[in-house]
Structure formats: structure tokens, C-alpha cells
Amino acid sequence: MVQDAIRRFIAAEEEFERGTGTEARAADWQFSLTGDEAVQRRVQELSRQTREHFSDRDRFGALSRWRADGRNLSLDDRRQVELYWRDYVGAQEDAATRDEIVRVQTEQAGLFNRFRAELDGRTWTENELNDELATTRDSGRAQQVWEAAKQIGGHAADRARQLVRLTNGAARALGFRDAYERGLTLSEVGEERLFALLDQLEQATDGPYRAAKGELDAQLAERFGIPIASLRPWHYADPFFQRPPRASGPNLDRYFNDKDPIELALRATDSLGLDARKILERSDNWPKPGKNQHAFCTWIAADGSDVRVLNNLDRSHHWTGVLLHELGHALAAEYADRMLPLRLILWPNGIIAETESQTIDRMANDARWLHEAVGIPAPEAESVSRAATEQARLAQLLLARWCLVQAHFERAMHRDPDGDLNTLWWDLVERYQFITRPEGRNESDWAAKIHNAQFPGHYYVYIVGEMAVSQFCAALMREVGGLYGHPAAGEYLTKRLYRLGARWDWEETVQRSTGARLTVDSYVNEWFT
Structure with a gap:
């Protein structure tokens, strides 16, 4: 029966998420903290395995058939078929293209983790450049700092173009105009x-x-x-x-320069009756060498648990707001219906x-x-x-x-x-x-x-x-x-x-x-x- 086949398919997908999916998210997290090249190679391999899994033509064909005629499926089964179909659409490319996409994406991630701009004979973090740009009153100095903040663009542009060429080719092979149209389709956005x-x-x-x-x-x-x-x-x-x-x-920062942004964020989330402490215990919130200089939320376990945030906090209103933003993602995962x-x-x-x-x-x-x-x-x-x-x-x-x-x-x-x-x-x-x-x-x-x-x-x-x-x-x-x-x-x-x-x-x-x-x-x- 179709429903039995769908249930077996879903069980296999969930097992994949508990195995390779969980390992890949854990490796991504470690790579974001260190920029380590050995971890980068592991991330690249796990990314390749993940895309290879979702590129399977037989499973994609079955999903397409179930999606076309899902009248007798339950609401949740029909919805899962739809979402898994979208997961598979996003990875339908030949092996050479798949491997090249993974390589380019991983190398680009390594660049953004490790790159530090050069100015005044030393390296600058992104936070340092932003602070200097925000406070200088000298027009010439502002131009120097702004141009330093753009240095990474020259290193990233060729890979960025190549990534779009690769994803466009894969999308067009499926009948999409380009990868942008495919991406909107995968997100159910017209x-x-x-x-x-x-x-x-x-x-x-x-x-x-x-x-x-x-x-x-x-x-x-x-x-x-x-x-x-x-x-x-x-x-x-x-x-x-x-x-x-x-x-x-x-100047809100003057009220924050002697405050711990983590404690301030907890006061906010506590007031809603939502507890973010376990999230923060698993998280990495302060700058360090080799670490991704941005901010994001992720989870490790297949069911969206073991959720954590990465930040590069300082004692400012801006970064306290960023922390609240990332905790907004994390709380949604922490309190999800498992x-x-x-x-x-x-x-x-x-x-x-x-x-x-x-x-x-x-x-x-x-x-x-x-x-x-x-x-x-x-x-x-x-x-x-x-x-x-x-x-x-x-x-x-x-x-x-x-x-x-x-x-x-x-x-x-x-x-x-x-x-x-x-x-x-x-x-x-x-x-x-x-x-x-x-x-x-x-x-x-x-x-x-x-x-x-x-x-x-x-x-x-x-x-x-x-x-x-x-x-x-x-x-x-x-x-x-x-x-x-x-x-x-x-x-x-x-x-x-x-x-x-x-x-x-x-x-x-x-x-x-x-x-x-x-x-x-x-x-x-x-x-x-």
C-alpha cells in the first residue's frame, strides 16, 4: 500500500537525520568555532554525503508520485511528502556538480571564518572595523576603514559567481528559470x-x-x-x-558597558515565562580567534533539540539585541512540539x-x-x-x-x-x-x-x-x-x-x-x- 511505503520512507529519512544529519550539524558547529581546516574537510565530506542522500533519483521519483496523488493521505503524511519532496528537489544534480557545490560552499565558509582585514599594519576583526567606522569623525579615516571592511569581497567574489553558476545549472535541469526561482519554490514562496x-x-x-x-x-x-x-x-x-x-x-551603549548581555537577555525571556538557560549553556557567545564573526542559531539533534546560538558579544545595546534575536530562533526550537x-x-x-x-x-x-x-x-x-x-x-x-x-x-x-x-x-x-x-x-x-x-x-x-x-x-x-x-x-x-x-x-x-x-x-x- 502507498501509505505503508510512505511510512517506510519517512522512517528511513528520520534515521538518516539521527545519523549523518546530526553528525553534519555537530561538525558545522565545531567548524564555526575554530575555522580548523581538518574540521572543514569533515564538514565538506558530510555535506557531500547529505546532498548525495537527497539527490537519489528513485526516492525523488517516489515522492513526486505520492505528491501528485495524495488525496487519501493524512494531513501530516501529505505535508511530510511535500516537505521531503522540496528537500530532494534542492539536491537533484549530477555527482560532479554536487561535489563542486559542496567544495565551493565549504571553502567560502572557511574564508569568512578565518579572514581578518588588514589596516594600519595589523589585522582587524569585523567588530573592530564597525566600531571604528561608527565613531570616527574624519572623512579620510572613514574611507580607509570602509574600504578595509570590503576587502573580503575581492576574495569571495569568484566563488560566489561560481556557486550561482553551479546551482543555476542544477535548477535549470529541473525546469526552473534559475536557482533563485527554485529557492523560492523550496520555501513555498511565490x-x-x-x-x-x-x-x-x-x-x-x-x-x-x-x-x-x-x-x-x-x-x-x-x-x-x-x-x-x-x-x-x-x-x-x-x-x-x-x-x-x-x-x-x-547613546544606549553607555547604559550597557558594565552589564552582562547574557543576564540582560535572560531577564527579558524570563519575563515571558520562557527559560533560555540550557540554550545558553550549550552556546558560544564571546569572540575568539578563528571563530565565525557573525551570529546564528542552530540545533544538533534530529528533533531540533540540543539547540544553541553563536554570537560575538560585547557589552553594548547592539549585541544584546543580537543575542535576543538569536534566542528568538532558539526558543522556537526549544519549545517546539516534539x-x-x-x-x-x-x-x-x-x-x-x-x-x-x-x-x-x-x-x-x-x-x-x-x-x-x-x-x-x-x-x-x-x-x-x-x-x-x-x-x-x-x-x-x-x-x-x-x-x-x-x-x-x-x-x-x-x-x-x-x-x-x-x-x-x-x-x-x-x-x-x-x-x-x-x-x-x-x-x-x-x-x-x-x-x-x-x-x-x-x-x-x-x-x-x-x-x-x-x-x-x-x-x-x-x-x-x-x-x-x-x-x-x-x-x-x-x-x-x-x-x-x-x-x-x-x-x-x-x-x-x-x-x-x-x-x-x-x-x-x-x-x-
Whole structure:
């Protein structure tokens, strides 16, 4: 019987996850901590084995048949067939292509783990460059630091193009236009639906962004002692202008420089009735040589447990917010419904994953948390929170426009990876961020962004996730009164989001957790009106 065959298939897939899948995630974690070349080789081999498993044509054929005629299957069996089919679609390539994709991805990961920029005769970490760029008032120095932050792009660009060529070839062999279209299909995201949301976002943010950037440009011109017309990318205090300059808002870091960000984050999650302590015991949160310089959440066990986060913390408001963000992912995994089949336990795609994480990081600007956890006196905490919320509004404007750059760049990069991406990048930056490109510069600045260099095609999840967060938080406010300090909020998150897992696609998950289909309205109303 078909159902018996499906059950045997699912049992075999779950066994694979408990074996090779678990070993691969553990190796990835170790590699991220050390950048060790021997571990890198092990990661590459396990990645090859994983892609080889999912490339099996016979199993893919069976999934395709079951998917085409699943009328008599249970809801959970039909959903698992759908998700496993998508897992297999993503790995349907010949052995030579598969091995080359794994090699390029692993080498690129090693580059981003180990690379440190050269400036002033020494190496600089990413945090050090960001701090220097954020605090300098010297225009020439800002340019030097900004250019140092882009050095990695020249090392990463060729591999990034090659990765897209390889994945495009595999996708086209299956009838997709390119790997970008295939990636959207695997995530159950309609391209027309996605870019309709992004077009609405562009229209809704155009006026507010122009006004906010005009004010910011005036401040930066005064800061550097130059005309507004002379402002260039390095004056915006962030390598990609994806967040506001620190000097443009309240100096929150002065309240955090003697605080432990881990303790502050625990005060936030405890207030929801959600315990993150075991997660943090398994995690690696402070910088060290050879370690990945970014932040992420992962899990080791096949059922999404043994979850942990990687950070490069310092004692600042920014990194405390990053920690809350990653704990948002981790709590969703920690409190997931493990009575579900393995493939249904965690979120259906990156949009829901970002909804879960970005909901939690909202607490970083909460007045009660600033008072009770950070220790800012109550009247001052209210004032700081209002200023931080206004800064968060600017941050959302910058994020929205930055994500428009990324979404359009990723789609265009997949359509023509051998095109003039250096020029395309600055065309999009000028169009959406209104930043003048550096004169005479022809470098692979786009490849300094790890998302473009290592796993291009998924950046839209951050901004669509923010749309979903606004809609979810509006529902949360109606139902339980807020987030920080509301234990009922933790219960709401658990029942209405975390425990849904991947039983439904992301659109249905948003509908079930908020009571309505996703629109841009809640996001625009919260931040831009």
C-alpha cells in the first residue's frame, strides 16, 4: 500500500537525520568555532554525503508520485511528502556538480571564518572595523576603514559567481528559470507574491525614507565637516548602511558597558515565562580567534533539540539585541512540539523563523526592560525608550530600503552571474538607498556581504519576517497586552507559533497565528505612519 511505503520512507529519512544529519550539524558547529581546516574537510565530506542522500533519483521519483496523488493521505503524511519532496528537489544534480557545490560552499565558509582585514599594519576583526567606522569623525579615516571592511569581497567574489553558476545549472535541469526561482519554490514562496509585497513596501517607505535620510544627511555632513553632496558610503557609519549610525540616536551603549548581555537577555525571556538557560549553556557567545564573526542559531539533534546560538558579544545595546534575536530562533526550537514527526517540528521556512526571532528582539527597546533589567531610572527609561523607538523607526526604514537592494540584487545575480555585478550593486544602492557610489571604484563590494557570497537568494526573509512580526505583535497586544513582562505572551508564542512547526506553509502559519493573511499594513502602520 502507498501509505505503508510512505511510512517506510519517512522512517528511513528520520534515521538518516539521527545519523549523518546530526553528525553534519555537530561538525558545522565545531567548524564555526575554530575555522580548523581538518574540521572543514569533515564538514565538506558530510555535506557531500547529505546532498548525495537527497539527490537519489528513485526516492525523488517516489515522492513526486505520492505528491501528485495524495488525496487519501493524512494531513501530516501529505505535508511530510511535500516537505521531503522540496528537500530532494534542492539536491537533484549530477555527482560532479554536487561535489563542486559542496567544495565551493565549504571553502567560502572557511574564508569568512578565518579572514581578518588588514589596516594600519595589523589585522582587524569585523567588530573592530564597525566600531571604528561608527565613531570616527574624519572623512579620510572613514574611507580607509570602509574600504578595509570590503576587502573580503575581492576574495569571495569568484566563488560566489561560481556557486550561482553551479546551482543555476542544477535548477535549470529541473525546469526552473534559475536557482533563485527554485529557492523560492523550496520555501513555498511565490515570486509574484513576494515582489508585490516588496513593491508595496517601496511605495509606502519612499516618502518617509526621503525625509529621514535628508535629516540624517544634514547631521552627517555637519559631523564630517563636508557638504551634503560630498557624502559617500563610508560616511554612514555602517559598511552597508543597513542600520542607523550610532551617533544619530540615543547613546544606549553607555547604559550597557558594565552589564552582562547574557543576564540582560535572560531577564527579558524570563519575563515571558520562557527559560533560555540550557540554550545558553550549550552556546558560544564571546569572540575568539578563528571563530565565525557573525551570529546564528542552530540545533544538533534530529528533533531540533540540543539547540544553541553563536554570537560575538560585547557589552553594548547592539549585541544584546543580537543575542535576543538569536534566542528568538532558539526558543522556537526549544519549545517546539516534539510529538510531531521530525520533519514537522520546526518552522516551515525562513520567514517564520525570522518572525520568531524578531519578535523576541523587540524587547531590546522596551521601557520596562530598560528600567528593570538594565537599571535605567524609571523616568529616564521612558525617555530613553521613546528615543530608542524613534531610532528603531529609522532602523526599520533603513532595513526596508536595504532589503530592497538585496532582494533585487539576488534575483538579478541569479539571472546573470557573469554580468557586471559591481556596477549593478551600486545602481541598486543609489536607487533604493539614495547613496552616491564612490567615484572610479570597481570592486566586488557586493561579495563582502556574507549572504551574497555564501548563500545568496534568501535575504527577503528578513523584511517579510518584519512584516509578519508587526502583524503578530498586533495580535499579541490584542490577546495578552504586550510582550515584556507578560508571561501569557510566552504561552501565546508557544501555542500560536512555536508548536505549529511546519504543519502548514508560511502563509497559513501567519493566518493561524494572527488571524489574517499577511499584508504590509501592520508593518507600515507600526513604523511609518
